[in-house]
Amino acid sequence: MTHNPPSQPTTLHRPPSIVALAGGVGGAKLADGLAQILPPERLTIIVNTGDDFVHWGLNISPDLDTVCYTLAGLANPLTGWGRKDETWHVFAQMERLGAETWFRLGDKDLATHLERTRRLSNGESLSSITRDFCARWGIRHTILPMSDAPVRTIVETVEFGELPFQEYFVHQRCEPTVRGFRFEGIERARPASGVMEAIQQADALVICPSNPWVSIDPILRIISPLLAEGRPSVRVAVSPIIGGQAVKGPAAKMFRELGIEPSALAVARHYGRTLLTGFVLDESDSDLAADVQALGIHPAVTQTLMKTSDDRRQLAQDVLHLIEQFV
């Protein structure tokens, strides 16, 4: 039997190299979808650390942990934070000892904060600690904090004045009226080790469906000098707002309180054409596609709500298809 080789060389499909920006739940889900498709060397996830804070004397990085737990298959699928199969033995005793209980820390989750705090005190960087934790949790893709320097999101509210983010988000359950945001320390915060290299080598940037104000903006502020150099040239965002509502969290409420009608279009406008090449809207918002197009941003319409693991992979696939039109 003879093999007849094809006359033309075969073009082997090489997936694009992606840097994804993510906050908590929604961002973690799309990041997980991308990780299901892309090989480890083709995906770096850069995570917001503006939500980080110290509680019970421990350094807590809520968004970083949500992304890591999600990719490791350790996340609690019901709450959007913390670990699955969690127990609360430490918490019950802390309550008995009079500790603050407005931020719930489960036993499994606590180990993460305890070991991170110990290593940070020993001078190890957050990115190095995260790299090691990921390896131990079996995560093969790269997850990086946006910076190794502390950045603290402050929410300016009508009722309480300035509130540290978790005070606003968890303690006050997002109830205070928002007037603006401030990212303490962001001027001095340089991108974490590995962030610059990942962006310079990436074919495209994906802005996951996380809160634009408090999850994505801090990351964009940190990496803006890199983006200003024009790399990567393809940049796509997925709307965290569907039908005028945030899938989870206070994004829509924030838009409203800042005097902007919340919608996918408002998100596209928030990021703007200077930043974005393409924008993914939910099919229920397909009537906004023309308005996005009018902004000078290429719209793509698909089902963006991620209820299952398959939904995550499908949305990631759709995002990659959009990107491949430009790469």
Place this chain on the structure above:
Amino acid sequence: MTHNPPSQPTTLHRPPSIVALAGGVGGAKLADGLAQILPPERLTIIVNTGDDFVHWGLNISPDLDTVCYTLAGLANPLTGWGRKDETWHVFAQMERLGAETWFRLGDKDLATHLERTRRLSNGESLSSITRDFCARWGIRHTILPMSDAPVRTIVETVEFGELPFQEYFVHQRCEPTVRGFRFEGIERARPASGVMEAIQQADALVICPSNPWVSIDPILRIISPLLAEGRPSVRVAVSPIIGGQAVKGPAAKMFRELGIEPSALAVARHYGRTLLTGFVLDESDSDLAADVQALGIHPAVTQTLMKTSDDRRQLAQDVLHLIEQFV
């Protein structure tokens, strides 16, 4: 019906006021026995903190916790350390994250260290934290650390040179040969708030059956200026050595390695007549009573092994009877 009052005024029995010095297990048991008998205002327990150390970034006070857990009914009756009904969820995750696992910390126990560490970092003193924890655990008697300043017991060994106490005790399982001890920081450590007052007001001092070298000696060093003033005048020790063996821990091994045949008599000699008024020996050591007497210390013989809660109360009662001969 007419009441004929007795012609003489009734002498109401007022129990003596006691300061007890305690290390871990044995000390905690007798302290618990004393607490079963004496009203809260008549018992202050001063606990060794030379065993304290930092592990996983947390301030751990093993003897203090053993005494508190024992009096609160929270102690693990099998191990001699930690909490009963303990779980190990944090520990399992810490192991997965590569943390040191030679010192086991259960979930319930961990809350104690976590909250103590947080408060110490905020500038609260160990004695104040202990007072608050005791109130929350329902302990009505006063438990005080010997000092609010850090004192660190260093064990001088043949094989490893100097070892911090928990390295020797837990990590090396007391296997290295002991050459001596050093109490780092003891020169600068003043008695904790409340210690001086308790000693000045006490009718008697009880040295619980704890390790003389590493549990009691550090406390004696701290309070020696007070004892030198002659208060309290009655001082009674209970032997931690029965039949030449330590009930628990390395006391007998330490005596031997320091060139002293371990026995209740060796303990009485170690403390000496300048310190002690009376000395309680186990009935199995009754043949040593005459030798103790010859040291100028009044011996008392009883059953000193505390297997049950009743044993603790009975030994405490025996100690109080001995004290009442001198008060």
